[in-house]
Amino acid sequence: MNDTRGRVGFYDVSVAYDGAAVIQGLSLDVVPGELVTVLGPSGCGKTTLLLALAGLLPISGGSITVDGRRATVPGPDRAMVFQDLDQLLPWKTVQKNVEFGAKHGWASSGKASGVGRQKDVRELLSMVGLSQVSGRYPVHLSGGMRQRVAIARALAADPDVLLMDEPFSALDAQTREQLQLELLSIWRRAGKTIIFITHSIDEAAILGSRILVMGRNGRVMEDFINSAVPTGDQARDIAARAEVQVHLRAALDSCFSEATPPAYASSSPPAGAWNVSREPE
Ligand SMILES: Nc1ncnc2c1ncn2[C@@H]1O[C@H](COP(=O)(O)OP(=O)(O)OP(=O)(O)O)[C@@H](O)[C@H]1O
Numbered sequence: 001m002n003d004t005r006g007r008v009g010f011y012d013v014s015v016a017y018d019g020a021a022v023i024q025g026l027s028l029d030v031v032p033g034e035l036v037t038v039l040g041p042s043g044c045g046k047t048t049l050l051l052a053l054a055g056l057l058p059i060s061g062g063s064i065t066v067d068g069r070r071a072t073v074p075g076p077d078r079a080m081v082f083q084d085l086d087q088l089l090p091w092k093t094v095q096k097n098v099e100f101g102a103k104h105g106w107a108s109s110g111k112a113s114g115v116g117r118q119k120d121v122r123e124l125l126s127m128v129g130l131s132q133v134s135g136r137y138p139v140h141l142s143g144g145m146r147q148r149v150a151i152a153r154a155l156a157a158d159p160d161v162l163l164m165d166e167p168f169s170a171l172d173a174q175t176r177e178q179l180q181l182e183l184l185s186i187w188r189r190a191g192k193t194i195i196f197i198t199h200s201i202d203e204a205a206i207l208g209s210r211i212l213v214m215g216r217n218g219r220v221m222e223d224f225i226n227s228a229v230p231t232g233d234q235a236r237d238i239a240a241r242a243e244v245q246v247h248l249r250a251a252l253d254s255c256f257s258e259a260t261p262p263a264y265a266s267s268s269p270p271a272g273a274w275n276v277s278r279e280p281e
Protein backbone atom coordinates (compact mmCIF):
# COMPACT_ATOMS: atom_id res chain seq x y z
CA MET A 1 0.00 0.00 0.00
CA ASN A 2 1.19 3.50 -0.82
CA ASP A 3 1.64 5.06 2.60
CA THR A 4 3.77 8.03 1.62
CA ARG A 5 1.67 9.97 -0.91
CA GLY A 6 -1.86 11.25 -0.81
CA ARG A 7 -2.04 13.26 2.39
CA VAL A 8 -4.77 15.88 2.13
CA GLY A 9 -5.08 18.89 4.38
CA PHE A 10 -7.84 21.46 4.63
CA TYR A 11 -6.86 24.35 6.87
CA ASP A 12 -9.63 26.75 7.85
CA VAL A 13 -11.03 26.60 4.31
CA SER A 14 -13.87 28.81 3.14
CA VAL A 15 -15.57 28.72 -0.26
CA ALA A 16 -18.17 31.15 -1.52
CA TYR A 17 -20.30 31.42 -4.64
CA ASP A 18 -20.98 35.02 -5.63
CA GLY A 19 -20.05 36.16 -2.14
CA ALA A 20 -22.37 33.68 -0.42
CA ALA A 21 -20.42 31.32 1.87
CA VAL A 22 -20.99 27.63 1.22
CA ILE A 23 -18.08 26.24 3.26
CA GLN A 24 -16.78 28.13 6.28
CA GLY A 25 -13.68 27.33 8.32
CA LEU A 26 -13.35 23.67 7.32
CA SER A 27 -10.29 21.89 8.69
CA LEU A 28 -9.56 18.28 7.88
CA ASP A 29 -6.55 15.99 7.70
CA VAL A 30 -6.73 12.86 5.54
CA VAL A 31 -3.84 10.45 5.89
CA PRO A 32 -2.39 8.59 2.89
CA GLY A 33 -4.36 5.50 1.94
CA GLU A 34 -7.57 6.38 3.75
CA LEU A 35 -10.92 5.81 2.06
CA VAL A 36 -13.06 8.57 3.48
CA THR A 37 -16.78 8.44 2.76
CA VAL A 38 -18.60 11.75 3.13
CA LEU A 39 -22.30 11.94 3.88
CA GLY A 40 -24.42 15.03 4.30
CA PRO A 41 -27.69 16.64 3.34
CA SER A 42 -28.15 17.93 -0.17
CA GLY A 43 -26.63 21.38 -0.60
CA CYS A 44 -24.28 21.20 2.40
CA GLY A 45 -21.20 21.59 0.19
CA LYS A 46 -19.91 18.07 -0.53
CA THR A 47 -19.35 18.61 -4.26
CA THR A 48 -17.94 22.06 -3.51
CA LEU A 49 -15.38 20.45 -1.20
CA LEU A 50 -14.26 18.01 -3.92
CA LEU A 51 -14.11 20.68 -6.64
CA ALA A 52 -12.00 22.90 -4.41
CA LEU A 53 -9.62 20.01 -3.65
CA ALA A 54 -9.47 19.19 -7.37
CA GLY A 55 -8.34 22.76 -7.99
CA LEU A 56 -11.43 23.42 -10.11
CA LEU A 57 -12.92 25.99 -7.76
CA PRO A 58 -11.08 28.86 -6.06
CA ILE A 59 -11.30 29.04 -2.28
CA SER A 60 -11.99 32.33 -0.53
CA GLY A 61 -10.00 31.59 2.63
CA GLY A 62 -7.58 29.12 4.21
CA SER A 63 -5.58 26.58 2.24
CA ILE A 64 -5.85 23.09 0.78
CA THR A 65 -2.74 20.96 0.40
CA VAL A 66 -1.85 17.60 -1.07
CA ASP A 67 1.38 16.27 0.36
CA GLY A 68 2.24 19.75 1.51
CA ARG A 69 1.71 21.42 -1.87
CA ARG A 70 -1.11 23.88 -2.32
CA ALA A 71 -3.90 22.47 -4.50
CA THR A 72 -4.93 25.70 -6.19
CA VAL A 73 -5.01 24.28 -9.73
CA PRO A 74 -5.76 20.81 -11.11
CA GLY A 75 -2.82 18.41 -11.18
CA PRO A 76 -2.00 14.78 -11.91
CA ASP A 77 -1.84 14.02 -8.19
CA ARG A 78 -5.66 14.26 -8.10
CA ALA A 79 -8.29 12.66 -10.34
CA MET A 80 -12.05 12.88 -10.22
CA VAL A 81 -14.90 10.50 -11.01
CA PHE A 82 -18.34 12.05 -11.31
CA GLN A 83 -21.89 10.77 -10.92
CA ASP A 84 -22.73 11.46 -14.56
CA LEU A 85 -22.83 8.31 -16.71
CA ASP A 86 -21.90 10.50 -19.70
CA GLN A 87 -18.52 11.70 -18.41
CA LEU A 88 -16.56 9.69 -21.01
CA LEU A 89 -15.50 11.05 -24.40
CA PRO A 90 -18.14 9.53 -26.70
CA TRP A 91 -15.96 9.61 -29.82
CA LYS A 92 -13.20 7.56 -28.20
CA THR A 93 -13.17 3.84 -27.50
CA VAL A 94 -12.84 2.45 -23.98
CA GLN A 95 -9.11 1.99 -24.52
CA LYS A 96 -8.66 5.53 -25.91
CA ASN A 97 -10.66 7.04 -23.06
CA VAL A 98 -8.33 5.42 -20.54
CA GLU A 99 -5.27 6.41 -22.58
CA PHE A 100 -6.60 9.96 -22.59
CA GLY A 101 -6.64 9.87 -18.78
CA ALA A 102 -3.03 8.74 -18.75
CA LYS A 103 -1.93 11.41 -21.22
CA HIS A 104 -3.97 14.17 -19.65
CA GLY A 105 -2.56 13.50 -16.19
CA TRP A 106 0.89 13.25 -17.66
CA ALA A 107 0.58 16.41 -19.72
CA SER A 108 -0.69 18.44 -16.80
CA SER A 109 2.23 17.30 -14.63
CA GLY A 110 4.42 19.50 -16.81
CA LYS A 111 7.18 16.89 -16.93
CA ALA A 112 9.03 15.64 -20.00
CA SER A 113 7.73 12.55 -21.74
CA GLY A 114 9.39 9.19 -21.20
CA VAL A 115 9.37 7.31 -17.95
CA GLY A 116 6.66 8.37 -15.59
CA ARG A 117 3.78 7.50 -13.39
CA GLN A 118 1.48 6.62 -16.25
CA LYS A 119 -0.24 3.30 -15.57
CA ASP A 120 -0.39 0.48 -18.06
CA VAL A 121 -3.76 0.86 -19.78
CA ARG A 122 -4.21 -2.87 -20.39
CA GLU A 123 -3.53 -3.60 -16.75
CA LEU A 124 -6.12 -1.03 -15.70
CA LEU A 125 -8.75 -2.38 -18.08
CA SER A 126 -8.14 -5.82 -16.67
CA MET A 127 -8.40 -4.45 -13.13
CA VAL A 128 -11.88 -3.09 -13.82
CA GLY A 129 -12.90 -6.18 -15.82
CA LEU A 130 -13.19 -4.48 -19.21
CA SER A 131 -10.40 -6.10 -21.26
CA GLN A 132 -12.99 -7.72 -23.52
CA VAL A 133 -14.66 -4.44 -24.50
CA SER A 134 -11.64 -2.17 -24.92
CA GLY A 135 -12.59 -1.43 -28.56
CA ARG A 136 -16.19 -0.42 -27.82
CA TYR A 137 -17.51 3.13 -27.72
CA PRO A 138 -19.25 4.44 -24.56
CA VAL A 139 -22.66 4.38 -26.25
CA HIS A 140 -22.39 0.59 -26.39
CA LEU A 141 -21.64 0.20 -22.67
CA SER A 142 -23.96 -0.26 -19.69
CA GLY A 143 -23.95 2.37 -16.93
CA GLY A 144 -21.85 0.14 -14.69
CA MET A 145 -19.31 -0.41 -17.47
CA ARG A 146 -19.08 3.33 -18.11
CA GLN A 147 -18.35 4.01 -14.47
CA ARG A 148 -15.68 1.28 -14.52
CA VAL A 149 -14.06 3.06 -17.49
CA ALA A 150 -14.28 6.36 -15.61
CA ILE A 151 -12.48 4.77 -12.64
CA ALA A 152 -9.80 3.27 -14.92
CA ARG A 153 -9.37 6.62 -16.66
CA ALA A 154 -8.97 8.37 -13.32
CA LEU A 155 -6.38 5.84 -12.18
CA ALA A 156 -4.49 6.01 -15.50
CA ALA A 157 -2.36 8.99 -14.50
CA ASP A 158 -1.53 7.23 -11.23
CA PRO A 159 -2.97 9.97 -9.02
CA ASP A 160 -2.31 10.00 -5.29
CA VAL A 161 -5.86 11.04 -4.45
CA LEU A 162 -9.04 9.83 -6.10
CA LEU A 163 -12.06 12.09 -5.73
CA MET A 164 -15.42 10.40 -6.28
CA ASP A 165 -18.67 12.35 -6.32
CA GLU A 166 -21.55 9.88 -5.96
CA PRO A 167 -20.10 7.72 -8.75
CA PHE A 168 -22.53 4.83 -8.26
CA SER A 169 -25.74 6.67 -7.48
CA ALA A 170 -27.20 6.42 -11.00
CA LEU A 171 -26.74 2.64 -11.11
CA ASP A 172 -29.16 -0.15 -10.23
CA ALA A 173 -28.76 -1.70 -6.78
CA GLN A 174 -27.04 -4.89 -7.94
CA THR A 175 -24.48 -3.14 -10.16
CA ARG A 176 -23.87 -0.64 -7.41
CA GLU A 177 -23.11 -3.38 -4.88
CA GLN A 178 -20.78 -5.08 -7.33
CA LEU A 179 -18.89 -1.85 -8.03
CA GLN A 180 -18.59 -1.11 -4.32
CA LEU A 181 -16.83 -4.43 -3.82
CA GLU A 182 -14.63 -3.79 -6.86
CA LEU A 183 -13.71 -0.35 -5.60
CA LEU A 184 -12.75 -1.82 -2.22
CA SER A 185 -10.55 -4.35 -3.97
CA ILE A 186 -8.94 -1.65 -6.17
CA TRP A 187 -8.38 0.53 -3.11
CA ARG A 188 -6.70 -2.30 -1.22
CA ARG A 189 -4.45 -3.09 -4.19
CA ALA A 190 -3.68 0.44 -5.36
CA GLY A 191 -3.43 2.03 -1.93
CA LYS A 192 -4.82 5.38 -3.08
CA THR A 193 -6.31 7.96 -0.81
CA ILE A 194 -9.98 8.11 -1.80
CA ILE A 195 -12.58 10.70 -0.86
CA PHE A 196 -15.97 9.31 -1.77
CA ILE A 197 -19.18 11.36 -1.58
CA THR A 198 -22.41 9.47 -1.14
CA HIS A 199 -26.02 9.98 -0.08
CA SER A 200 -26.28 6.37 1.01
CA ILE A 201 -25.75 5.45 4.64
CA ASP A 202 -25.20 1.82 3.60
CA GLU A 203 -22.58 2.80 1.03
CA ALA A 204 -20.76 4.99 3.54
CA ALA A 205 -20.67 2.15 6.06
CA ILE A 206 -19.59 -0.49 3.53
CA LEU A 207 -16.82 1.51 1.85
CA GLY A 208 -15.37 3.96 4.31
CA SER A 209 -12.33 3.23 6.40
CA ARG A 210 -13.28 6.58 7.87
CA ILE A 211 -16.69 8.27 7.73
CA LEU A 212 -17.40 11.96 7.79
CA VAL A 213 -20.81 13.58 8.16
CA MET A 214 -21.05 17.14 6.88
CA GLY A 215 -23.60 19.64 8.06
CA ARG A 216 -24.52 23.07 6.79
CA ASN A 217 -21.62 25.27 5.56
CA GLY A 218 -19.32 22.29 5.38
CA ARG A 219 -19.31 21.85 9.16
CA VAL A 220 -17.91 18.46 10.17
CA MET A 221 -20.60 16.95 12.39
CA GLU A 222 -19.08 13.49 12.72
CA ASP A 223 -15.66 12.09 11.93
CA PHE A 224 -14.79 8.55 12.93
CA ILE A 225 -12.89 5.44 11.94
CA ASN A 226 -15.42 2.94 10.60
CA SER A 227 -15.67 -0.06 12.90
CA ALA A 228 -17.86 -1.83 10.31
CA VAL A 229 -15.10 -2.47 7.77
CA PRO A 230 -15.64 -6.14 6.81
CA THR A 231 -13.42 -8.56 8.73
CA GLY A 232 -14.73 -11.82 7.26
CA ASP A 233 -16.58 -12.68 10.50
CA GLN A 234 -20.08 -12.35 9.07
CA ALA A 235 -22.05 -12.18 12.30
CA ARG A 236 -19.70 -9.59 13.73
CA ASP A 237 -19.67 -7.58 10.48
CA ILE A 238 -23.46 -7.44 10.20
CA ALA A 239 -23.84 -6.32 13.82
CA ALA A 240 -21.09 -3.69 13.49
CA ARG A 241 -22.58 -2.31 10.27
CA ALA A 242 -26.06 -2.08 11.77
CA GLU A 243 -24.64 -0.13 14.69
CA VAL A 244 -22.81 2.31 12.41
CA GLN A 245 -25.89 2.74 10.23
CA VAL A 246 -28.06 3.61 13.24
CA HIS A 247 -25.52 6.16 14.34
CA LEU A 248 -25.25 7.70 10.87
CA ARG A 249 -29.01 7.94 10.55
CA ALA A 250 -29.17 9.86 13.84
CA ALA A 251 -26.27 12.09 12.78
CA LEU A 252 -27.94 12.92 9.48
CA ASP A 253 -31.22 13.67 11.26
CA SER A 254 -29.38 16.10 13.46
CA CYS A 255 -27.87 17.77 10.37
CA PHE A 256 -31.34 18.42 9.07
CA SER A 257 -32.58 19.75 12.39
CA GLU A 258 -29.22 21.45 13.13
CA ALA A 259 -29.44 20.08 16.66
CA THR A 260 -26.55 18.52 18.55
CA PRO A 261 -26.01 14.93 17.44
CA PRO A 262 -27.29 12.39 19.96
CA ALA A 263 -24.69 10.66 22.08
CA TYR A 264 -23.64 7.24 20.86
CA ALA A 265 -26.23 4.83 22.26
CA SER A 266 -24.28 1.62 22.77
CA SER A 267 -22.94 0.86 26.22
CA SER A 268 -19.84 -0.59 24.58
CA PRO A 269 -18.82 1.45 21.52
CA PRO A 270 -17.01 -0.55 18.88
CA ALA A 271 -13.24 -0.44 18.82
CA GLY A 272 -11.74 2.58 17.07
CA ALA A 273 -15.03 4.37 17.21
CA TRP A 274 -16.32 7.89 17.18
CA ASN A 275 -14.92 11.36 16.96
CA VAL A 276 -11.37 10.46 16.25
CA SER A 277 -9.10 13.43 16.50
CA ARG A 278 -6.07 13.34 14.26
CA GLU A 279 -2.73 14.86 14.84
CA PRO A 280 -0.53 15.42 11.81
CA GLU A 281 2.24 12.81 11.70
N1 LIG B 1 -22.04 27.25 -9.43
C1 LIG B 1 -22.75 27.63 -8.35
N2 LIG B 1 -23.17 28.90 -8.21
C2 LIG B 1 -23.86 29.29 -7.11
N3 LIG B 1 -24.18 28.47 -6.09
C3 LIG B 1 -23.81 27.20 -6.17
C4 LIG B 1 -23.06 26.70 -7.31
N4 LIG B 1 -22.80 25.38 -7.11
C5 LIG B 1 -23.36 25.07 -5.92
N5 LIG B 1 -23.95 26.15 -5.37
C6 LIG B 1 -24.63 26.18 -4.08
O1 LIG B 1 -23.70 25.78 -3.08
C7 LIG B 1 -24.31 24.95 -2.12
C8 LIG B 1 -23.52 23.66 -2.01
O2 LIG B 1 -23.60 22.98 -3.26
P1 LIG B 1 -22.96 21.55 -3.47
O3 LIG B 1 -23.20 21.18 -4.88
O4 LIG B 1 -21.57 21.56 -2.99
O5 LIG B 1 -23.83 20.68 -2.47
P2 LIG B 1 -23.84 19.09 -2.27
O6 LIG B 1 -23.65 18.85 -0.81
O7 LIG B 1 -22.90 18.45 -3.20
O8 LIG B 1 -25.34 18.74 -2.65
P3 LIG B 1 -25.93 17.39 -3.33
O9 LIG B 1 -25.91 16.37 -2.24
O10 LIG B 1 -27.31 17.78 -3.72
O11 LIG B 1 -25.06 17.03 -4.50
C9 LIG B 1 -25.75 24.79 -2.53
O12 LIG B 1 -26.52 25.67 -1.81
C10 LIG B 1 -25.75 25.15 -4.00
O13 LIG B 1 -26.97 25.71 -4.37
Ligand SMILES: [Mg+2]
Pocket residue numbers: 046047048165
Ligand atom coordinates in the same frame (compact mmCIF):
# COMPACT_ATOMS: atom_id res chain seq x y z
MG1 LIG C 1 -23.11 17.17 -4.85
